Amino acid sequence: MEIETGIGGVSAQLAAPAESGETWVLDVLEPDQLVAAKEKERYGLRELGLGTRILMWGMRAYVLFMTVVVAYQIWTTVTHAAAGN
Amino acid sequence: MSAQPRTPGITTEDRKRAVDRHRIGLLRTRSGRLNRFLLLLAIVGPGILVMLGENDAPSMLSYAATGSQFGVSLFLPFVVLTFAMAYIVQEMTVRLGMATHRGHAELIFDRFGRFWAWFAMADLTVGNFLTLVTEFIGIRAGLGFFGIPPAVAVSAAVAVVAVAALSGRYRTWERLTLSLAVFNLMFIPVAFLVHPNWGAVGHAMLTWGPLPGGLSSNSLLILVADIGATVTPWMLFFQQSAVADKGLTSPDLQSGRIDTALGALFATIAALATIIATVPLFTHKISAANFQAAQFAQALQPYIGRFGASLFALGIFEAGLVAAITISTSSAYAYGEVSGAAHSLNRPLGEAWPFYSVFVLGAATAGAIVLIPGAPLEYIVLVVNVIAVLAMPPALVFLYLLCNDREVVGDLTSSRLANLITGAVVVFLTVAGLFFAVTTLFPSLLPPA
Numbered sequence: 001m002e003i004e005t006g007i008g009g010v011s012a013q014l015a016a017p018a019e020s021g022e023t024w025v026l027d028v029l030e031p032d033q034l035v036a037a038k039e040k041e042r043y044g045l046r047e048l049g050l051g052t053r054i055l056m057w058g059m060r061a062y063v064l065f066m067t068v069v070v071a072y073q074i075w076t077t078v079t080h081a082a083a084g085n
Numbered sequence: 086m087s088a089q090p091r092t093p094g095i096t097t098e099d100r101k102r103a104v105d106r107h108r109i110g111l112l113r114t115r116s117g118r119l120n121r122f123l124l125l126l127a128i129v130g131p132g133i134l135v136m137l138g139e140n141d142a143p144s145m146l147s148y149a150a151t152g153s154q155f156g157v158s159l160f161l162p163f164v165v166l167t168f169a170m171a172y173i174v175q176e177m178t179v180r181l182g183m184a185t186h187r188g189h190a191e192l193i194f195d196r197f198g199r200f201w202a203w204f205a206m207a208d209l210t211v212g213n214f215l216t217l218v219t220e221f222i223g224i225r226a227g228l229g230f231f232g233i234p235p236a237v238a239v240s241a242a243v244a245v246v247a248v249a250a251l252s253g254r255y256r257t258w259e260r261l262t263l264s265l266a267v268f269n270l271m272f273i274p275v276a277f278l279v280h281p282n283w284g285a286v287g288h289a290m291l292t293w294g295p296l297p298g299g300l301s302s303n304s305l306l307i308l309v310a311d312i313g314a315t316v317t318p319w320m321l322f323f324q325q326s327a328v329a330d331k332g333l334t335s336p337d338l339q340s341g342r343i344d345t346a347l348g349a350l351f352a353t354i355a356a357l358a359t360i361i362a363t364v365p366l367f368t369h370k371i372s373a374a375n376f377q378a379a380q381f382a383q384a385l386q387p388y389i390g391r392f393g394a395s396l397f398a399l400g401i402f403e404a405g406l407v408a409a410i411t412i413s414t415s416s417a418y419a420y421g422e423v424s425g426a427a428h429s430l431n432r433p434l435g436e437a438w439p440f441y442s443v444f445v446l447g448a449a450t451a452g453a454i455v456l457i458p459g460a461p462l463e464y465i466v467l468v469v470n471v472i473a474v475l476a477m478p479p480a481l482v483f484l485y486l487l488c489n490d491r492e493v494v495g496d497l498t499s500s501r502l503a504n505l506i507t508g509a510v511v512v513f514l515t516v517a518g519l520f521f522a523v524t525t526l527f528p529s530l531l532p533p534a
Contacts, residue, residue, distance in 0.1 A: 022095050022100070024103065024107070025095050025099055025100055025103040026095075028103040028106045028107045028110060029099060029102065029103050029106055029332070030186070030334055032185075032186055033099075033102065033106075033186045033332060033334070034094070034095070034099050035096045035098050035099055035429075036094040036095075036096070038186065038187065042195050043185075043192065043195040043196055043492065043493060044195070044196075045195070045196065045197070045198050046196045046197070046486075046490060046492070048197070052486065055482060056201060056479070056482060059478055059479035059482050060204060060479065062475070062478060062479070062515065062518070062519075063204075063208065063475060063476060063479055065522070066475035066518055066522055067475070069521075069522040069525050069526065070468050070471055070472060070475070072525065072526070073468070073471075073525045074464050074468060077464065078461075078464070
């Protein structure tokens, strides 16, 4: 196949595949990129070891604790602002 | 385009993605510098968008507050460090997206189950919505500098978000958003207009100092806000989903890394420029602790002129607008992935209307809140970056586990070094959050300023 050079030549060939029909879609995409394949094949649940579960619960506790801290900070800011007025 | 016979099982989304893959595949077979450049151009997008998207209105406001309160200081190299952390984290999402062709939310649901996944979704939803509100605050303030009424500014921004969402093609959405994101670099000329002391900038970068006033509750708040301005959960969800939607695959990994590194580089430069641009407020001892976006532009006007102040205000507007698009996209992807509804920018509106509804209605609702008279917007701005920091460690744990899950990523698992660095980032963010908590609950531990 003769290769055109320059931006014009490249652009002309990149526009769309020349093949008729849609088999080219299957050729171009990886099999698990197809929407139907992704809907059909799912990754199953992974086993969570004790260490992983402790880490995840620890992180959840961290978020809840920090949410309370942020709420407290907002409350103090609001009350200080109200006292200033 | 002539009608082609339809193959059962192949969707419109597949066809559009295949056209993009065909383009990349063809460029990969060619040699020469021009073709290599065109290949890179075809692949870049998600990385640059996620990094410039994170240079959003509250982030630029944090950087402006940093420069105005601390001048040329330790925060300059610190911001470089935070973007280095952002690169390490985002590179992991590139690998996940390329290896699985699925979004982050979908993988969390599949591998960890609904119980853990809904926690992650709750963090994301709350964080995204509050951040989206702050983007519209930035949009309103940025255009307000030019006398544009809030309702007009917000409506126009929502219209741009809708146009981007409903472009019907991932590629069109990406190129449109990229063309807007370039304007994040508008802060660079503003930095030059203040005629900074480059020697002091170089000294601060090399010595990690000074820190005017020492460690105080204020400097700690700025520190946490600057971390939250660089690494946030929506970025993980966004980039992985965008990589999958774009159809990038393992052979594109190197270009995907370059894309992310370029994004981090551009975003770092824009962030540093914003800090430097507001140094005159520090030098002239102008109290900017409670400034909002437009007030920074107004306060800078005596030092950089009307043109410079206009660039600053436009930069804040642009930061809010691009982030409004990327964060709305992130929310829509996550919704589609967990609900099982169609979730691709390559889908027509009729096939994926719930996805597009979340995309546009989320932005419209956030915009409407900004227009409510007396809404407590300043408190939302105050906490949004802090919320981003505290929600990040759990999100990183999911990311770490997924990137080391050979069943999911195959050969693209994280290296030992990458794991070590990711672990260090998690510890750093957690400790920063806890330090912030301790000083909030016990403010007498640190001097106020």
